[in-house]
Amino acid sequence: NAGVTQTPKFRVLKTGQSMTLLCAQDMNHEYMYWYRQDPGMGLRLIHYSVGEGTTAKGEVPDGYNVSRLKKQNFLLGLESAAPSQTSVYFCASNNGVSPLHFGNGTRLTVT
Amino acid sequence: GQSLEQPSEVTAVEGAIVQINCTYQTSGFYGLSWYQQHDGGAPTFLSYNALDGLEETGRFSSFLSRSDSYGYLLLQELQMKDSASYFCAVRSSSGYSTLTFGKGTMLLVSP
Numbered sequence: 001n002a003g004v005t006q007t008p009k010f011r012v013l014k015t016g017q018s019m020t021l022l023c024a025q026d027m028n029h030e031y032m033y034w035y036r037q038d039p040g041m042g043l044r045l046i047h048y049s050v051g052e053g054t055t056a057k058g059e060v061p062d063g064y065n066v067s068r069l070k071k072q073n074f075l076l077g078l079e080s081a082a083p084s085q086t087s088v089y090f091c092a093s094n095n096g097v098s099p100l101h102f103g104n105g106t107r108l109t110v111t
Numbered sequence: 112g113q114s115l116e117q118p119s120e121v122t123a124v125e126g127a128i129v130q131i132n133c134t135y136q137t138s139g140f141y142g143l144s145w146y147q148q149h150d151g152g153a154p155t156f157l158s159y160n161a162l163d164g165l166e167e168t169g170r171f172s173s174f175l176s177r178s179d180s181y182g183y184l185l186l187q188e189l190q191m192k193d194s195a196s197y198f199c200a201v202r203s204s205s206g207y208s209t210l211t212f213g214k215g216t217m218l219l220v221s222p
Contacts, residue, residue, distance in 0.1 A: 035212075059211070090153065090154070
């Protein structure tokens with residue numbers, strides 16, 4: 001019972017490089033979310049999706065793009081990484097009002 | 112928008128009772144949730160209050176007063192494994208169901 005799986009677990013990027021974070025869920029959830037977590041800042045919503053083919057901006061969307069081509073996958077892209085994007089990224093999913101199920105996070109460092 | 116206030120840190124000893132408070136401001140209210148996060152781990156759902164009153168789940172209880180825009184998480188018979196961060200979260204007033212999280216309360220349980 002995998003739940004929500006994030007890859008990679010760790011990554012180090014140089015400023016200006018690009019990368020894609022992958023999130024997959026096997027619970028047939030309609031909604032998927034990307035949060036970032038920084039010390040003392042809690043969890044802040046980057047982007048979310050309410051169904052296959054849809055995306056929407058959250059609280060801190062600048063510098064990120066997302067895609068939801070398949071219901072079970074939600075991708076988060078950084079086109080030109082900046083040190084301010086050093087963070088722990090969490091993917092989550094649910095069916096709208098049900099509790100969020102989180103992945104184990106991706107720890108990203110941008111140097 | 113939404114904002115939540117909770118203490119940054121609380122300390123207690125094993126076997127004690129601790130209360131973590133959360134006050135919120137939101138333009139529309141659809142419930143208060145609590146999540147637990149152990150160091151280095153993923154947040155996990157603890158409880159949800161949509162209506163005023165107390166919800167009990169084992170050693171954990173959660174209370175909500177909508178008129179006071181206030182809730183708390185009560186942890187009884189504290190154990191060392193309860194040392195973690197605890198986040199309150201409110202559901203957005205927007206058309207889709209997103210959660211806004213507080214900055215978290217770190218609970219340190221000592222022997």
